[in-house]
Amino acid sequence: MTAAIEATGLTRSFASGLALDDLTLEVQRGEVLALLGPNGAGKTTTVRLLNGVLNPDRGSSRVLGLDPTVDGDDVRRRTGVLTESAGLDERLTARENLMFAGRIRGFNRVDAERRSDELLGRFGMSDRTNDQVQGFSTGQRKRLALARALFHDPEVLFLDEPTSGLDPTATRDVVELIGSLATEQGRTVIVCTHFLGEAGRLAHRMAVLHRGRLQAFGRPDELAATLWDGLEADVDTGAPVDDRTLALLHDVDGVTTAVASASGAHLRVRDRDALAVVVATLVGREVPVYSAIPHTPTLEDVYFAIEEKFT
Numbered sequence: 006m007t008a009a010i011e012a013t014g015l016t017r018s019f020a021s022g023l024a025l026d027d028l029t030l031e032v033q034r035g036e037v038l039a040l041l042g043p044n045g046a047g048k049t050t051t052v053r054l055l056n057g058v059l060n061p062d063r064g065s066s067r068v069l070g071l072d073p074t075v076d077g078d079d080v081r082r083r084t085g086v087l088t089e090s091a092g093l094d095e096r097l098t099a100r101e102n103l104m105f106a107g108r109i110r111g112f113n114r115v116d117a118e119r120r121s122d123e124l125l126g127r128f129g130m131s132d133r134t135n136d137q138v139q140g141f142s143t144g145q146r147k148r149l150a151l152a153r154a155l156f157h158d159p160e161v162l163f164l165d166e167p168t169s170g171l172d173p174t175a176t177r178d179v180v181e182l183i184g185s186l187a188t189e190q191g192r193t194v195i196v197c198t199h200f201l202g203e204a205g206r207l208a209h210r211m212a213v214l215h216r217g218r219l220q221a222f223g224r225p226d227e228l229a230a231t232l233w234d235g236l237e238a239d240v241d242t243g244a245p246v247d248d249r250t251l252a253l254l255h256d257v258d259g260v261t262t263a264v265a266s267a268s269g270a271h272l273r274v275r276d277r278d279a280l281a282v283v284v285a286t287l288v289g290r291e292v293p294v295y296s297a298i299p300h301t302p303t304l305e306d307v308y309f310a311i312e313e314k315f316t
Contacts, residue, residue, distance in 0.1 A: 007034075007069075007070050008031045008032060008033055008034070008067075009032050009033060009034045009035075009036070009068070009069060009160070009161055009193040010030075010031065010032040010055060010066070010067070010068055010161065010193070010195070011030075011031050011032075011066060011067040012028050012029055012030050012031075012051075012054075012055070012064070012065075012066040013029050013064055013065050013066070014027050014028070014029055014063060014064030014065070015027070015028040015029070015051070015054055015061050015063075015064040015065070015066055016028070016061055016062050016063040016064050017050055017054060017059060017061050017062050018062055023217050024047050024050040024217055025047040025050045025051060025054070025061075025217045026047075026216075026217040026218045027063075027064070027218065027219075028047070028051060028064070028214075028218075028219050029064075029219070030212055030219060030222055032193060032195065033193075034160075034191070034193055035187070035191040035192070035193060036193055036194075036209050036210065037184075037187045037193075037194045037196065037207050037208045037209050038194070038195050038196070038208060038209070038210055038211070038212060039196050039198060039204035039207065039208035039210070039211040039212070040195055040196065040197045040198070040211075040212050040214065041198065041199065041201070041204055041211055041212065041213045041214065041308060042199065042213060042214035042215055043199055043215075044199065045216075046214040046215055046216065046217065047214045047216075047217040047218075048165070048197035048198075048214060049089075049165055049197065050217075051197075051214070052086065052163045052165055052195070052197060054066060054073065055068055055073060055080075055084075055163070055195075056068075056073060056077070056080060056081055056084055056086060056163065057073030057074060057076070057077025057078075057080050057081065058077070060074050061074070068080050068083075068084065068161060069083050069084075069160060069161065071083075082110075082157070083159055083160050083161065084159050084160070084161045084162070084163060085154035085155055085156075085157070085159035085161070085162045085163070086154055086162075086163045086165070087147075087150055087151050087154045087162070087163070087164045087165060087167055088150075088165050089165045089166040089169050091146040091147060091149070091150035092150065093138045093146060093149060093150060093153075094138065095137065095138045095139035096137065096138075096139070097137065097138060098134065098135050098136055098137055098138070099125060099130055099133050099134055099135070099136060099138060099141075099149055100118075100121050100122070100125065100134045100135060102138060102149060102153060103117075103120070103121035103124060103125070103149070103152060103153055103156060104117045104118060104121050106153045106156045107120055107121065107156050107157075110156065110157050112156075120156060121156075122134070124152040124155065124156065125152065127152070128148045128149070128151070128152045128182065129148070130145065130148060130149065130152075133145065142175070143170045143171055143172075143175065144171050144172070144174075144175030144178065144179070147167065147168070147171060147175070147179055148178070148179065148182070151164075151167070151179070151182065151183075155186070159192070160192065160193065161192070161193045161194075161195070162186065162192055162193070162194045162195070163195045163197070164183065164194065164195065164196045164197065165197045166197060166198055166199075166200075167179055167183060167196065167198070167203075168180065168198070168200060168203055169200075176200075176203065180203050180206055180207060183196070183207055184206065184207055187207070194207070196208060201304050201305050201308055204304060205225075205303075205304040209224070210222065210223055210224050211223070211224075211225060211228075211304070211307075211308075213308060213311050213312075215311075215312065220311055220314075221307075221311045225302070225303075225304050225307050226301070228307050228311070229301070229302040229306070229307050232302075232307065232310045232311070232314070233302060233310075234261070235261050235273050235274055235275050235276070236273070236274055236275070236276060236277065236280070236299050236300070236301070237271070237272070237273050237274075237299070237300045238271075238272045238273075238274055238280050238283075238297060238298060238299045238300060239266065239268075239269065239270075239271055239272075239296075239297075239298050239300070240269045240270045240271075240272060240283060240284070240287070240294060240296070240297045241268045241269045241294070241295040241296040241297075241298075242268070242269035242270070242287070242292055242293055242294060242295065243268065243269070243293055243295060244268070244269070245265040245266060245267060245268070245269065245270075246265050246269055246270045246292075247265075250270070250287070250290075250292055251263055251264075251265060251270065253286065253287075253290060254270060254272065254283065254286075254287075257279070257282055257283050257286050258279065258282065259274050259275040259276065259278070259279025259282060259283075260272055260273075260274055260275075260279060260283060261273040261274065261275065269295075274299075277299055280297055280299055283297065284297050
């Protein structure tokens with residue numbers, strides 16, 4: 006099956022400098038990819054290049070098998086974009102904003118009205134159908150903008166900072182909506198963000214951009230394996246282990262380091278299997294073990310380790 010998105014060596018500069026430098030990646034159909042990085046990392050430039058709004062200085066890309074530099078109109082007919090600023094007309098009502106989006110995409114009035122009402126219902130905004138957008142909260146504007154991006158049922162959805170400016174409740178609502186778009190409909194979704202929480206809840210893989218360069222690409226666990234040797238774990242024995250027990254732990258195959266902690270010992274082990282050997286060894290020496298908890302690196306751990314590595 007052809008990938009939804011393929012980029013090879015994409016490079017783009019502006020008067021202010023190099024915005025994207027030799028970007029190469031592939032996104033599969035139905036995948037949710039988090040494009041991570043601080044402001045100025047190249048995320049928005051990537052979205053514009055993949056939609057044919059900008060042309061690259063070098064390199065190439067394919068979106069749904071099409072070349073955005075040649076077939077930009079066809080690409081945009083099959084993709085949807087939610088920009089960081091909702092870009093709604095505040096003088097129009099919620100329905101009128103959606104109707105306008107439908108009419109410029111070729112929907113007749115009847116179909117545009119039907120689709121508008123369908124989306125407003127799905128996004129929980131039926132009670133605001135005839136209200137002007139100027140009275141909407143930031144969260145309501147984001148939901149309406151997302152509905153507009155979905156009006157033509159795009160195969161690929163680009164979301165640029167979709168929860169920027171939202172309070173925690175609105176953020177949760179928008180993240181849940183985005184997650185349902187991918188899981189229920191098999192849509193390819195690219196989420197550009199510097200908020201790690203939403204990326205962790207939504208994405209299958211992540212791509213980390215730093216100063217225009219792709220510094221890491223893959224699942225968090227894959228990236229963690231390249232950044233750390235082994236796994237950290239805490240063993241609870243009810244009290245700090247003594248020197249004899251520490252020596253015993255150091256002799257266990259697969260244990261890299263062991264130090265006493267307030268409730269037992271903090272270890273670095275080769276893998277989970279080594280932790281099982283640790284527990285068996287301690288129990289065999291009649292040392293009580295109340296828990297043995299491995300700590301898989303979080304998305305935040307991975308992201309900041311990458312940032313530190315390339316800063």
